Amino acid sequence: xxxxxxTTEGRTSQxxxxxxxMIFLAFFLLxxxxxxxxxxxxxxxxxxxxxxxxxxxxAAIRLTLLIAAISVPLNxxxxxxxxxxxxxxxxxxxxxxxxxxxxxxxxSPVVSGLIFVLLFGAHGLLGPWLAEHDIKIIFAVPGIxxxxxxxxxxxxxxxxxxxxxxxxxxxxxxxxxxxxxxxQTFWHVTLPNIRWGLLYGVxxxxxxxxxxxxxxxxxxxxxxxxTNTMPLHVEILYNEYDFVGAFAVASLLAALALVTLIAKxxxxxxxxxxxxxxxx
Amino acid sequence: xSSLATxxxxxxxxxRQPSVLPGFGLTFGFSLVWLTLIxxxxxxTIFLKSAGMGWHGFVEVGFSHRAIAAYRLSFGTAAAAxxxxxxxxxxxxxxxxxxxxxGKRFVSALVDLPFAxxxxxxxxALTALYAPRGWIGQYLxxxxxxxxxxxxxxxxxLVFIGxxxxxxxxxxxxxxxxxxxxxxxxxxxxxxxxxxxxxIFPAIAPALVTGxxxxxxxxxxxxxxVIFISGNMPGKTEIAPLLIVTQLEQYAYDGATAIATVMMVxxxxxxxxxxAWQAAQRRRLGA
Numbered sequence: 001x002x003x004x005x006x007t008t009e010g011r012t013s014q015x016x017x018x019x020x021x022m023i024f025l026a027f028f029l030l031x032x033x034x035x036x037x038x039x040x041x042x043x044x045x046x047x048x049x050x051x052x053x054x055x056x057x058x059a060a061i062r063l064t065l066l067i068a069a070i071s072v073p074l075n076x077x078x079x080x081x082x083x084x085x086x087x088x089x090x091x092x093x094x095x096x097x098x099x100x101x102x103x104x105x106x107x108s109p110v111v112s113g114l115i116f117v118l119l120f121g122a123h124g125l126l127g128p129w130l131a132e133h134d135i136k137i138i139f140a141v142p143g144i145x146x147x148x149x150x151x152x153x154x155x156x157x158x159x160x161x162x163x164x165x166x167x168x169x170x171x172x173x174x175x176x177x178x179x180x181x182x183x184q185t186f187w188h189v190t191l192p193n194i195r196w197g198l199l200y201g202v203x204x205x206x207x208x209x210x211x212x213x214x215x216x217x218x219x220x221x222x223x224x225x226x227t228n229t230m231p232l233h234v235e236i237l238y239n240e241y242d243f244v245g246a247f248a249v250a251s252l253l254a255a256l257a258l259v260t261l262i263a264k265x266x267x268x269x270x271x272x273x274x275x276x277x278x279x280x
Numbered sequence: 281x282s283s284l285a286t287x288x289x290x291x292x293x294x295x296r297q298p299s300v301l302p303g304f305g306l307t308f309g310f311s312l313v314w315l316t317l318i319x320x321x322x323x324x325t326i327f328l329k330s331a332g333m334g335w336h337g338f339v340e341v342g343f344s345h346r347a348i349a350a351y352r353l354s355f356g357t358a359a360a361a362x363x364x365x366x367x368x369x370x371x372x373x374x375x376x377x378x379x380x381x382x383g384k385r386f387v388s389a390l391v392d393l394p395f396a397x398x399x400x401x402x403x404x405a406l407t408a409l410y411a412p413r414g415w416i417g418q419y420l421x422x423x424x425x426x427x428x429x430x431x432x433x434x435x436x437x438l439v440f441i442g443x444x445x446x447x448x449x450x451x452x453x454x455x456x457x458x459x460x461x462x463x464x465x466x467x468x469x470x471x472x473x474x475x476x477x478x479x480i481f482p483a484i485a486p487a488l489v490t491g492x493x494x495x496x497x498x499x500x501x502x503x504x505x506v507i508f509i510s511g512n513m514p515g516k517t518e519i520a521p522l523l524i525v526t527q528l529e530q531y532a533y534d535g536a537t538a539i540a541t542v543m544m545v546x547x548x549x550x551x552x553x554x555x556a557w558q559a560a561q562r563r564r565l566g567a
Contacts, residue, residue: 009472014379021375022387024368027416028440029393032405035415039408078314085308091296097311103319106547108501109399110521111540114528115322118329123533125325150318172301182302204395211398213504218525231400231504238404238508247408250401257396264396265389 033254040251043244051237051248059225060233060249063141067216067229068209071148075205076198079156084190087164088172098161104153113147113218120146139221144229147215152205159201160194167193196271200264207260211253323544330541333534342538346514347523351542354520357431358499361438362446366492368439369446370484376447377454391447394440399504406437407508429511434519437505442495449491453484486561493554497547 009017041048051057082101086094104112118124120137130137137143171193175185191198213231220227222236230253237246296304330338341347375381376388394402410417410427417427427433457480465475503521510517518526520543527536 008378013472017371018375018379018381021368021372025372025387025390028436028443029390031409031415032402032440033393033397035405035408036401039405078311081307082311082315084303085311088301089296089299089304089308091304091308097315100315100319103323106497106551107323108503108521108524108540108543108547110503110524111326111501111544114524114536114540115326117528118325118533118537119322123531146318150322153319169299169301176300176302185301186303207396211396211401213398213400214521217503218528231398234400234404243408246404250398250404253398253401257393257398257401260396261389261392264392265385269385 036247036251036254039243039247047244048248051245052252056224057233057249060228060230063228064210064230067144067148068206070145071152071209072202072206074149075152075156076202079160079201082157083160083164086161088169101154101157104150109151109212109214110218112150113215116143116146116219138219139223139227141227143219144216144227147219148209148212151212151215152208155205155208156198156201159197163194163197196267200267203260203263207257210256326537326540326544329537333538337534338538341535342542347539349515350518350520350523353431353518354500357434358438358496361435361442361499362492362496364439365442365446365495366488369443369491370450370488373447373450373454377451391444394444402440403437403505403508406440406505410436410509428509429517431517433509434506434517437509438499438502441502441505442499445494445498446491449487449494450484453487457483486558490554490558493550497550500547501543
């Protein structure tokens with residue numbers, strides 16, 4: 001499409017608009033990112049290494065990996081099942097179901113933690129019963145997992161539903177009519193079709209699961225070495241004025257964010273997955 | 281006659297359209313149970329607990345002076361940040377869709393940074409920049425501008441958090457906009473500014489409103505990126521989500537629940553209103 005002078009701006013206006021946008025992005029997005037890494041290495045690589053190798057930091061890293069390793073697969077199973085039901089069948093209430101799946105997006109992270117405290121906390125609805133049976137959920141790992149699963153609940157389903165809707169169900173119907181059973185159809189027909197979209201959803205889900213702060217902060221109890229995830233550990237170090245330590249751990253999370261962004265961009269360019277509607 | 285030949289029992293039990301694909305019962309049943317356990321029941325507890333407080337008790341803690349100051353601050357700063365994002369988000373989306381320049385892919389990927397960067401990391405990074413002796417703060421301080429530990433700092437954090445919502449809402453609509461309408465406007469003698477304000481802007485306005493509403497809703501509930509830069513002074517720089525946490529730490533569960541309920545009702549109203557408005561727009565455009 002040739003751009004005539006009447007449907008685009010002059011060179012100067014273009015340059016001015018681009019410059020304005022870049023200055024805005026540099027101040028609001030690029031500079032904070034640069035600040036994280038600069039502050040982390042401010043006192044040299046030695047101080048950075050010491051902060052990252054500290055036993056409490058290691059415990060936080062291990063816990064964060066554990067939480068993601070539990071909550072991401074749970075959301076993958078749910079996301080695939082929900083998308084299959086919603087896109088391969090027509091039934092009343094489909095749209096209501098999608099709305100319900102999206103609910104966690106519109107709830108404040110703090111409130112997402114609060115609801116589990118109200119359910120399972122010492123003064124919560126099930127608190128007395130849990131105490132009687134010596135089950136700890138709040139201020140323990142199960143509570144952190146629950147809050148993380150809640151926060152990341154829509155991520156995989158949200159990616160898969162539009163993708164599977166677009167792909168329709170002809171391939172699956174063909175497979176079934178050729179004698180494949182349901183599992184064979186899913187593994188050999190559906191999964192190869194949706195794998196990149198699924199990976200995209202997993203990436204975003206994982207980034208949020210590892211980085212969640214508000215919800216996890218409410219249910220964790222901040223017990224060092226036990227219920228401190230990486231973002232919570234950053235907060236503790238920061239509040240103790242250990243800025244190098246805080247930024248060192250934060251830089252690991254920022255690196256994770258960068259890897260996520262790069263992988264996400266590669267998926268978008270290679271497999272044309274970019275659908276602008278997927279904003280979270 | 282074929283429709284009459286359908287066995288009555290099949291028609292009676294299939295509330296969904298028949299399909300040759302298997303797995304509906306399994307996937308639908310599992311999804312519904314999991315959704316109910318993880319999302320619906322926990323969310324319902326908050327309303328249940330609110331209802332148990334009685335109207336008077338609810339208002340007393342949910343609309344105390346301190347709570348009202350917190351709502352004002354949260355809603356006010358979120359609205360201001362969403363407005364800034366509407367302007368600059370539109371600019372960024374415009375530049376990304378319409379112009380070619382070096383590093384465009386990098387910039388496009390960078391726009392999603394707030395989605396990928398943990399909020400606590402964003403919070404301490406912004407504080408490092410805007411604290412009185414920070415990278416940027418040290419130059420603002422002599423000018424009499426204090427960013428950190430004031431509502432201005434909260435707005436900056438919420439601009440960071442909300443930007444991708446506006447850019448990613450506007451971008452696809454702007455990309456799909458046909459050049460023909462702009463050419464027609466030019467043929468009819470409109471200059472670029474007239475074409476933008478009277479042809480392009482009305483077409484992207486619904487997407488811009490969507491982006492604004494999403495950024496606003498997210499900003500009202502935001503916690504991690506704000507608490508480091510806000511200073512957290514009750515009545516002055518204490519946002520509503522932080523007040524919930526403070527109440528919880530003092531074992532004031534009623535207060536925390538009431539404030540959470542007010543916030544949740546508010547965000548559901550925004551999203552419901554947005555959905556209704558979008559549906560009305562689609563009907564109006566006959567799409």
